[in-house]
Amino acid sequence: MRNISIAWIIILITTMFCSGAFGEDAEIDMRAELNNIQDIPQVYYEYGSSAKADKNEVSRLVEKFNAYTNTELQAGDYDTSRPFISNGREYFEMYNTLSKAFIWSKDINEYINQSDTEKLPGKSVAAVFAKEHLMKLNLLPGAQNEMIVEHVGSSVLSFYNPETKAVENYEKLRNVYFTRVLHGCRVVGGMRIVVQMGTDGELVSLINNWPGLSEKKIKKSPKQNALFLKEKSKVFLQKHYRGSKVKSVIVDSGTLVMYDDGNGIVEPALLVKGKAMNSNGAFHDGDWILPVLDNPKAAYTVLNEKSASGEVWRDVIPLEEKQEEKDDELAHEVE
Numbered sequence: 265m266r267n268i269s270i271a272w273i274i275i276l277i278t279t280m281f282c283s284g285a286f287g288e289d290a291e292i293d294m295r296a297e298l299n300n301i302q303d304i305p306q307v308y309y310e311y312g313s314s315a316k317a318d319k320n321e322v323s324r325l326v327e328k329f330n331a332y333t334n335t336e337l338q339a340g341d342y343d344t345s346r347p348f349i350s351n352g353r354e355y356f357e358m359y360n361t362l363s364k365a366f367i368w369s370k371d372i373n374e375y376i377n378q379s380d381t382e383k384l385p386g387k388s389v390a391a392v393f394a395k396e397h398l399m400k401l402n403l404l405p406g407a408q409n410e411m412i413v414e415h416v417g418s419s420v421l422s423f424y425n426p427e428t429k430a431v432e433n434y435e436k437l438r439n440v441y442f443t444r445v446l447h448g449c450r451v452v453g454g455m456r457i458v459v460q461m462g463t464d465g466e467l468v469s470l471i472n473n474w475p476g477l478s479e480k481k482i483k484k485s486p487k488q489n490a491l492f493l494k495e496k497s498k499v500f501l502q503k504h505y506r507g508s509k510v511k512s513v514i515v516d517s518g519t520l521v522m523y524d525d526g527n528g529i530v531e532p533a534l535l536v537k538g539k540a541m542n543s544n545g546a547f548h549d550g551d552w553i554l555p556v557l558d559n560p561k562a563a564y565t566v567l568n569e570k571s572a573s574g575e576v577w578r579d580v581i582p583l584e585e586k587q588e589e590k591d592d593e594l595a596h597e598v599e
Contacts, residue, residue, distance in 0.1 A: 291512040291513070292497075292501050292512070292513050292515070303448065303520065304520060304532050304556060305446070305447035305448075305449065305522070305532050306481060306482050306483070306484050307447065307479050307480060307481055307482060307532075308479075308480050308482060308529065308530065308531035308532070308557070308561060308562075309446070309477040309478060309479055309480065309522075309529070309530040309531070310477070310478045310480060310528055310529060310530075311362060311363055311475045311476065311477065311478070311528045312475060312476030312477055312478050313364075313475075313476065316361040316362055317347070317358055317361045317364050318344075319339070319344065319347075321364070322339055322342075322347045322349075322356075322358060323339040325356070325358075325366065325368075326338075326339045326349060326356050327339075328401060328402075329356065329368050329401070332400060332401055332467070333370055333466075333467055335353075335354045335370055335371075336351060336354070337349050337350070337351055337354050337355070337356055338351065339356075344361075345361065346358065346359060346361070347361070353370075353371035353373075354368075354369060354370050354371055355368070355369055356368045356369075360454070360473065360526060362475075362526075362527065362528055363454070363455075363473055363475040363524075363526065363528075364475060365454065365471075365472065365473035365475075366471075366472055366473075367469065367470070367471045367472075368469060368470050368472075369468065369469035369470075370467070370468055370469065372468060372469075375421070375436045375437065375462060375468075376421065377434075378423050378432065378434060379434060380434050380435045380436075381434075381435060381436050381437065381462055381463055382463060383463050383464045383465075384418075384435065384437070384438045384461070384462070384463070384465075385438050385461055385465045387416045387438070390416050390438050390440050390461070391413045391416065391440050391442075393438075393440075393459075393461055393465040394440040394442075394459035394461065397459060397461075397467045397470070398457070398459070401470075403457075403470075403472055403474075405444075405457075405474055409445075410444050410445055410446060411442050411443075411444065411445075411457075412442065412443055412444075412445055413440065413441070413442060414441040414442060414443040414456075415439075415440075415441040416438070416439070416440050416441070417438075417439045417441075418435045418436070418437065418438055418439065419435075419436045419437040419439060419460065420433045420434065420435055420436060421433070421434045421436045422434075436462070437460045437461065437462055437468055438460070438461045438462075438465075439458065439459070439460050439461075440458070440459045440461075441456060441457075441458050442456060442457040442458070442459075443455070443456055444456070444474065444522075446477075446522045446530070447522070449520055449521050449522045449532065450521050450522070451521070451522045451523075451524055451530065452521045452522070452523055452524070452533075452535055452553065453523055453524030453525060453526060453530075453553075454473050454524055454526045455473050455474060455475070455524040455530070456471065456473055456474075457470075457471065457472050457473070457474055458470070458471040477530060482557065493518075493534060493556055494518075496554075496555075496556075497515070497518070497534060497536060497554045500554050500555070501513050501515075501552065501554075504565075510540050510541070510542060512540070512541045513538060513539070513540045513541075513550070514538045514539045514540075515536045515537070515538040516537055516538040516539070517536065517537045517538070518534050518535070518536040518537075519534070519535050519536075520532060520533075520534060520535075520556070521533055521534070521535045521553075523535075523553050523562055523564075525562035525563045525564070526563075527562070527563050529561045529562040529563075530562075531557060531560065531561060531562050532556050532557060533553050533554060533555055533556055533560075533562070533564075534553070534554040534555075534556050535551060535552075535553055535554075536551065536552050536554060537549075537550070537551040538550060538551075552565075553565070
């Protein structure tokens with residue numbers, strides 16, 4: 265009799281695990297209207313070159329910036345998997361050798377002071393200045409119709425004044441963010457160009473992630489409709505948060521985008537935004553990239569069950585929040 269009871273206990277515990285009693289699915293409220301879903305492009309893209317950047321390519325870029333900005337970086341020995349070159353003042357880093365994405369920055373010490381930077385380009389003309397820098401560096405994308413100005417802002421340096429006990433803000437750099445559009449859809453992920461300028465519009469830093477692309481055709485799926493994608497999205501989010509601290513997700517909006525996974529694939533996807541509630545009852549804003557293709561080729565965070573750490577995460581952050589800080593004191597950006 266005792267053995268039978270133990271057997272039933274084991275079966276009961278196993279059933280509870282399988283049914284989710286120890287890891288309930290998060291409640292997903294897909295209340296969002298899905299925008300432009302009827303216009304899913306029947307294409308995806310691969311990076312135009314499958315070859316990673318080599319030392320010669322890195323050296324040519326560094327020499328180009330030296331000549332244009334009168335800086336003195338020397339491409340010596342470095343880790344070829346993530347080239348980083350610095351002389352203590354300026355630096356160059358290629359943070360994705362597959363997409364050839366890099367960041368370059370000059371010495372910004374002259375901008376660390378308690379005054380506004382004089383002769384910053386006005387916001388209405390900043391994009392013109394930025395494109396001129398890109399053109400002179402031979403980095404301006406050839407397909408101008410794919411390039412839009414996402415945001416123009418300023419880097420602001422804040423100081424605490426002990427006499428007035430107030431925080432004083434000083435406008436230091438003008439920032440122009442360019443994003444890419446393919447088949448009428450904004451590209452999200454890492455693809456972007458960010459130009460920072462200082463006095464008289466001089467180039468202070470540049471983030472360039474704009475790989476060449478090769479277009480591939482795909483067959484249209486009859487399942488690509490709003491109702492099907494809502495249910496599909498719900499399943500993805502439930503699976504991702506299964507067993508985590510996230511107990512509910514409210515999706516307020518969904519928009520068709522092109523998703524750059526940083527690993528060589530750009531394809532149609534769904535960007536959904538909303539709120540997620542943790543076990544303590546606190547809601548946090550969140551956004552997620554979800555597949556729309558029957559056989560997605562890109563890598564998605566939401567498809568990786570191991571990434572469900574239990575914390576609310578953001579898969580995509582708006583570009584204006586991705587300000588690359590060149591110094592800890594260049595604290596924030598304003599409109």
